[in-house]
Amino acid sequence: MIDTVDSLLTVRASAAKDAIVDPVDRISYAELDAETRFLATSFVTAGVGKGSHVGLVMPNGVSWVRTALALLRIGAVLVPLSTLLAPRELVSQLRVAGVRHLVAVDEFRGHRYLDALRAELSAPGLGEGPVCLENLPALRDVWHPDSLPASGDADTADALAASVDPSDDMVVMFTSGSSGTPKGVKHSHGSALGAVRASLQPRCIDSDTRLYLPMPFFWVGGFGGGVLSALLAGATLVTEPIPTPESTLRLLERERVTLFRGWPDQAEALARQADSADLSALRQGSLEALLPPAQRAAPGARARLFGMTESFGPYCGFAADTDMPASAHGSCGKPFAGMEVRVVDVDTREPVETGRVGELQVRGPHTLRGICRRAREEIFTEDGYYPTGDLGHLDADGFMFYHGRTDDMFKVSGATVYPSEVEAGIRTLDDVDAAFVTNVPGPTGDRVGALVVCAPSLTTEALTTAARNVLSAYKVPTVWLLARSRDAVPRGTTGKVDISRLRDMLLTATTDGETR
Template sequence: MTSETEMMPLTIPALLAHRAARAPHGEALVDETGRIDWAGLEARSAARAAWLVARGVNKTHRVGLLAPNGIDWAITAMAVMRIGAVLVPLSTLLRGGELHDQLAAAGVRHLIAAKAFRGRDYQAELAALDRAALPNLHNLWWLDDLGEEAGEAAQAVAAALALRVVPADDMAVIFTSGSRAAPRGVIHTHGAGLRSVAAGVGPRCVREGTRLYIPMPFFWVGGFATGLVTALVAGATLLTEAVPEPARTLKFLEAEKVTLFRGWPDQAAALARHPDFPATDLSGLTAGSLDPVLPPALQARPGARANLFGMTESFGSWCGWPLDQDLPEGKHGSCGKPFSGTLVRVADPASGAILPAGSEGVLQLGGHNLLRGICGLEREAVFTPDGWFATGDMGRIDADGFVWFTGRADDMVKISGATVYPAEVETALQAIPGVARAYATDLAVDGRTAMGAAVVPTAPGTLDLAALVAAAKDRLSAFKVPARWAMLESEAQVPRNGSGKVDKGALQALLAAGQPG
């Protein structure tokens, strides 16, 4: 952490006031429609908070927010959190039953929603909800109709509530994206969430004055923690779009003089392939941005940089290495080291016994940067008896403290009696020159379990299957080498579900029809 983040306030209202005092005219957020500085975000969120207070919102109330990225989202979110109410960002991808389940799980008391977005009529969809089955839900307000005018009494109450928010208070409930199981509402406090973000801004190369582009939606931790809250913690400017589209995004990034591009590698690759890319001035981009949009001189050697390692439960990244620096020799392929404030240990997945350095097992996290709990679950169902959080990620910690990820515990596959994790196959394939991304999974081949892999090249049509299989055999044990291959042209061909994660069933079907290795 920088010296400033070490001394920063640990609540949203105090940190927002700090930013407004330190750099009142510094830009906080820019979207396609306009921009707002820190003083403006402080003043407008305070005014909107008073409006909400006047309508019954109080400390500890859970407030759902269903809307696209933008300045209005940020103002509303800050208004909720600054008075000690708990923000519940809701995915704009949710359908009726899914939305009902998350509103119920989080105990949302007040819901703020956009009237429409991307062809969805939320007025009609929310009218169809069974309100009798949502007894906690008292109010529904449309984002466009929210005001910023309130009487002196409401203003005084809102100001008093802001002064009484403490780091231990709940700040937000963030739902996991649910690739394997039903999404879970993860509860984060002000102190833990802000400490977690502050611990990672240095390695992530986000500093005061950085113009950070994050395409991820604010309803996921990738957009909320690593985007909006990161800008608040670091004093950076966040550039965001409601609906990223390559030609429009390139114009936006050029006009706003972006300096750091983070987010989805496939989006960066799509921008680099766009016909407008060569003529777009992105000369302000710095090392630490995603490689496809960087000039060759700033791009990393294949496999030399760490992949940030995080999850919703850790409020973003908990492990990594400076994104503008190569990992030490011998550590390529690792996830770097845990960030300040996060403790890590490895446990036997069957017995729970703590394992020594170098042993593979389930990664467990401790320290003060983690979730407080999960909606609807008792503490014993979330943490180990001694208070650690079992991530479900498999890995090891070497003698130098570097973390190596091998896969998800629920993704473990037995092939020829041996354990294989798709993630380790993907890592090995992505180290092969010419491979941009690889997606591995198990599937049935001639009545036996085998691995399959879909591979995206660095440039369309440049990979030869025979050479790829030969390179894979040089890097992987024979039973780990994929028996079926799908040679894709771009990331757009990777099957994904509604949360943006790879659809395993669709990937297996794609590979079943693929080429033998």
């Protein structure tokens, strides 16, 4: 069993096929093994050792993968950092994760990271040599990816690589829900690689796959679902730092991509221009908007793979190219082997009967090993389950259905409203592209509010009338905000919907005197 990154790269060392491809660069497995081994010696010379926490601020591409895997080979702990972070957020995450060394590009999409850090920390010399900062006491070095020391002692790097154990920390990944402060989630080599391995078959990834994935590598969807998935399967990963419909279509066609696992709205946007590119290499398991109509499944027939950073990606799913039983349509599939899922009452914390909605708790080999600066007893139950904060139910056959977040549910006139159920109902209405639902405080209690991305012809009156046909009366929104583009949806730095800002937008719609 391959349970460390070094052993994984060593196994792939003789392969001449492409490992990672971006719009301007590509690297084979053989080159990746050789170049990461060489780069690892540079990191050792620079003072990086086993257990050193190293932050990485870089866009998707061959360079990101080469740098990250070189660090992981020698047992350094990778801390992928969002390229979207504001200076204060970046400083906070560097501090929380105890980052000792930082590798950062100068600029990406208008963000000048070192300039911003210099201003935030009042440290004009940052990046010009060793540092000692009061606000970041652990930080010792800041490097540009091209400014690392020359290669050093290969024997020391090899010895460090040989000492890495599956139980050693691999990565700290920051995550947050729709609200709340981002937290640094810790995974070991064994838990991360095991989680990815368990999801390969449900995601239809094998050695012949040419996988397109635009998700940033600082998210588990990009790092685990992309980089580590390709390496474990021996597949080819195709990615790009700034996806646009034109660049993505050219990349899909040029690289004969067989599996598209990007964002659904990205796939829908590409589908509207797909006549300009040859996408015939795509196969089932890809997002269906890009597949010929004959290859598309009925609504709800394919599982929505479900997971989180704390489980290092999906812990529940079903083969993406296969219909589930009719009774399971709309579900997330079944928990993967070894992962235990139980449903507990939100208030009493006691397990509930089959079919009843409650909070999902998970336990198994792919769950996080900890959260930065939090004690184990703060994170897990006494019997080792991780309370996810997600709502769901399990049916009699073990299929899991998702119902939203515990901190999103609310009551209207004493009845519980799950935003995900209201969103699902609204999305079935004609001319609706997307819906985002939350509670909106009012004089007599919470109301149901919805931001709906829809055609210009739709009005709030028409939506209200149509929603009454698919939702119980108390679930029908009484506060509407209509948008013509998904760009209007407020999102945080992790890409998730920012519920607090959404609620403020809906509240503003009511205080302006009308919903719109």
